[in-house]
Amino acid sequence: MSDAIERALGEIRFGPDGLVPAIAQQHDTGEVLMVAWMNREAARLTLTEGRACYWSRSRQALWRKGETSGQTQRLHELRLDCDGDTVLLLVDQHGVACHTGRRSCFFRAWRGGDWAVIAEPDIAPEELYPERPGQ
Amino acid sequence: MSDAIERALGEIRFGPDGLVPAIAQQHDTGEVLMVAWMNREAARLTLTEGRACYWSRSRQALWRKGETSGQTQRLHELRLDCDGDTVLLLVDQHGVACHTGRRSCFFRAWRGGDWAVIAEPDIAPEELYPERPGQ
Numbered sequence: 008m009s010d011a012i013e014r015a016l017g018e019i020r021f022g023p024d025g026l027v028p029a030i031a032q033q034h035d036t037g038e039v040l041m042v043a044w045m046n047r048e049a050a051r052l053t054l055t056e057g058r059a060c061y062w063s064r065s066r067q068a069l070w071r072k073g074e075t076s077g078q079t080q081r082l083h084e085l086r087l088d089c090d091g092d093t094v095l096l097l098v099d100q101h102g103v104a105c106h107t108g109r110r111s112c113f114f115r116a117w118r119g120g121d122w123a124v125i126a127e128p129d130i131a132p133e134e135l136y137p138e139r140p141g142q
Numbered sequence: 143m144s145d146a147i148e149r150a151l152g153e154i155r156f157g158p159d160g161l162v163p164a165i166a167q168q169h170d171t172g173e174v175l176m177v178a179w180m181n182r183e184a185a186r187l188t189l190t191e192g193r194a195c196y197w198s199r200s201r202q203a204l205w206r207k208g209e210t211s212g213q214t215q216r217l218h219e220l221r222l223d224c225d226g227d228t229v230l231l232l233v234d235q236h237g238v239a240c241h242t243g244r245r246s247c248f249f250r251a252w253r254g255g256d257w258a259v260i261a262e263p264d265i266a267p268e269e270l271y272p273e274r275p276g277q
Contacts, residue, residue, distance in 0.1 A: 011255035018250070018257060028163050028228075030174060037172020039165060042228040054252065087257070088247040089240050093163075093177040095248045105224050112223040113230045115153070117189065120146035122153055122222070 012054050016047055020091040027092055031059060031072075031104060034083035034097035040104035041112040043070075045094060057082045059096055076135040078102040108132050147189050151182055155226040162227055166194060166207075166239060169218035169232035175239035176247040178205075180229060192217045194231055211270040213237040243267045 021027055026044040033040055043061035045053070049069055052060040056071075059080035063070040073079030080098035087094060105112040108128030116125045156162055161179040168175055178196040180188070184204055187195040191206075194215035198205040208214030215233035222229060240247040243263030251260045 009255075014256070015252050028177060030165055030177065032172075032174060037167075039167060039174065039230055042163060042165065042223065085252045086248040086260075087250045087252075088177065089242055089244075089249070090247070093247075095174055107224055109224075112225075112228075113221040114224070115222040117150050117220045117222075120144075121149070125221075 012051060015054055015085075016050055018087060018091055019047075019050060019094065021047060022092065026062060026064075027094055029059075029061060029094040029096055031080055031096045031098050031100070033100055035099075038111055039113055040080075040098070040100055040110070043072075050094065053082060053096070054085065059098055073101065076102075076106075078104065078135065080104070103129050103135075106132065106135065108135060147186060150189055150220075151185055153222060153226055154182075154185060154229065156182060157227065161197060161199075162229055164194075164196060164229040164231055166215055166231045166233050166235070168235055170234075173246055174248060175215075175233070175235055175245070178207075185229065188217060188231070189220065194233055208236065211237075211241075213239065213270065215239070238264050238270075241267065241270065243270055 025046045028042055029045045030042050031040045044064055046062040049060045049062045059072045061070045079101045083097040083099055085096055103110050108130040109126045110129055114124055114126040115122045160181045163177055164180045165177050166175045179199055181197040184195045184197045194207045196205045214236045218232040218234055220231055238245050243265040244261045245264055249259055249261040250257045
């Protein structure tokens, strides 16, 4: 483990549960793709491997984004906020970020007194997860 | 209280602590300005007043962004992610979002093995909080 990476991690203020929220943003278009969570090991892997790695709260396991779906996020730059308790990942998203097959997870917008679906899937979910139907 | 607003709130999955993370993004440039937290009442006020309102975890109080500093965020659109547990606010930021006087809270970037400060304050913090020096 390099000292530099440890210095990077040392500035991140992980919460009482060991996690910080991490926003993934497409580096060139500015589109907010998703929000997930990172523990220290996920942040370390993200920096060392140059691809987004999160902590899945539902599975309680490290989650290299795209390991099942192939929809990886190459790390362009990692940024930290003023309090050190939120991470912003500028990434290059391969394919789609959302498990529904949409480019971004933020596809519902409050418009005219109702929730509007503002994006359709680019890929059918069953193509993303051929071995896990219904996921 | 309108039924529509209650319908909006009904789709937001607040966590065990009653909160969801909320990302504020400048609506036209795509710049991610800050991340804060919302409880149900903060989300309600944001929709009814058309300006960002958060829940301050440090002060344990509702926080109408800009009420002290004047740096308000006019709501352009509220979006919700696939799981319903993260909110994206497209806003028009008046002035700066960060308490350090910078436009965005994400002013530290990991570059070349160290944290680089990539933005300088637009406003001196003591101008933002003239009655609370040091804040």
